Amino acid sequence: MFHNSSQLLTKMASIHPSIPLHPTVYETTPTSRPVLEQSVIEIETTSLEIEPSVESTQAKEMGMCLTWKDLYVTASVGKNGKKPILQGLTGYAKPGELLAIMGPSGCGKSTLLDALAGRLGSNTRQTGEILINGHKQALAYGTSAYVTQDDTLLTSLTVREAVHYSAQLQLPASMSKGEKKERADFIIREMGLQDAINTRIGGWGCKGISGGQKRRVSICIEILTQPKLLFLDEPTSGLDSAASYYVMRTIATLQKKDNIQRTVIASIHQPSTEVFQLFSNLCLLSSGTVVYFGPASAASEFFTSNGFPCPPLQNPSDHLLKVINKDFDQGTDLDMNGTITIPAEEAIRILVESYNLSERNQEVQKEVLILSEKGARSIDKKRGHRSFLNQCFVLTKRSFVNMYRDLGYYWSRLVIYVALAISLATVFYDMNTTSKDPIKDRGSLLSFVSSFITFMAIGGFPSFVEDMKVFERERLNGHYGVTAFVIGNTFSSIPYLILNSLIPGAITYYPPGLQRGYEHFLYFVCVLFSCLMLVESLMMIIASIVPNYLMGIITGAGIQGLMILVGGFFKLPNELPKPVWRYPVHYVAFHSYAFQGLFKNEYEGLKFNAEKVGGGSHKYISGEEVLRTTWEVEMGHSKWVDLAILFGMIVLYPVIFLVILKTTEKVKFIQACK
């Protein structure tokens, strides 16, 4: 039973991928004509046996017209240097068309894509006008999809899992789990990945699918939701010519099957003749300047008319790129057919001048003017409502599976922790009878556990950086929100951290003869667990600010080293210089509460032989006395308060992480709007 038209449409879209997911507003042409809200009525009166090839203009969802005029991009290099990357580009991309950006390596293809998608780096400056449906607006998260040159994927997942999890995250809540799976399977098949469906993606140290297959997985993930605007940076790199053709054909034809007016812009290196024929328009760049913009089919003619005919039997795109490639310029030369070729620099000058004076250029300027007329104001998000709780659940599950399969994440750490715990247990074995100073040894053991064992959590930093890369890609493409990521990331690690504190904790606790009793042991494990959680969160915060392995590890080690230093073991709290080190650093460092809590947990209730520890005239020294005089622990509150503070920090650190992610996201968005 469908309560409204959107539910019906969602159901139909899942059964027939030809039906758009959110066809609420349609128009007769992609320009700014009055919109017709009749599609819903049309589809409701149609039975579920709609054919995939329904191709009425009315039934096509309103698309996105992207225009750019006099686009310049410069990058700051060195102290005061500026490097021009794009120089006055003008062009457009229309719904239902595939625009290919071609040119020699380093000519500015990725920069153009980044500029159009609002993703330029912070050291770049952009001038000119980029309009979407005639409006100056930044592409908000989720309004377009961008397949970047690098395939940032979770390496331990299989192809099926990667696409299925993505479908669960991105597709609207109104679709059932089964329908989302069906959509994912359909896209996997369309991308020719069915044979690799159960193979892991793989990465460092674990061979998985090939580079070309990874490319296709990345594309699968981004076209799941039928985005209206799709950017692809080198979608065919790593693919053989047949696979390149099928992938590009799928991209070009899927919109017909999806029955949406999609605008596709792809940078591409070396298309075969067949792939070249799939392009609607071609933007040919050389050193950031347009050499040709117009129908791909007319490019060869333009080159011929300027004295650069394509030799017989040669792939036209190879010819175009060869003529304008000046990286290997040999000056005046003879080609294979014995024809004299002129230097590429000169060829480019002739072509650029000719293009600037051509009618083609005039047509492009006119088209840009027409498409820049104000159209629909807002850009619809490419997805319907998605359940936040479901996203948190899927992200937690996905991250849990990834951690489980990735040996480097927790398992190797567990092995090292166990080895260290055994070492501690034997070094401090039966302190009460073997140690000359059981008071000092207890302090050393507890401090070592809460500082060094937790310190080792920085070893997980490379995995955190990988997680952040995947997050950034998915977030920029609007797969889910920052809060869902932070929740998923935090909760998924809890079972592993419990394991990493419980097993090494048990090995360390009993053999040295620490205070007996379940309550004491559990307290010890809880503090260990809190410290591990806090170090993990701290490293995630660092990974969000310093996304570089070496710098991140150095920063994390430095911060932790400082916290350990002022925690109260190496220098007693009252002896710390008051400004800065005591107030506030000592109180900010979580190690202070870990030391205090563990010390209270251990010493309270114990009595030490005064003679053995040099305690003067008394027979015994109480644990409380040791806490007050030897360790100068603050006795105004119980050990449970220290633990509560640690748990409070466990909540606080992810909140800080969340705030940093949200703030950087906002800053990037404001920059993109400028």
Ligand SMILES: Nc1ncnc2c1ncn2[C@@H]1O[C@H](COP(=O)(O)OP(=O)(O)OP(=O)(O)O)[C@@H](O)[C@H]1O
């Ligand atoms: N943020 C930046 N800072 C400095 N230089 C940059 C920046 N972005 C791009 N460049 C430079 O601009 C030029 C164009 O780079 P871009 O990546 O756009 O080229 P491309 O055509 O996509 O190359 P390829 O085909 O090899 O990927 C290169 O020389 C590159 O080094």
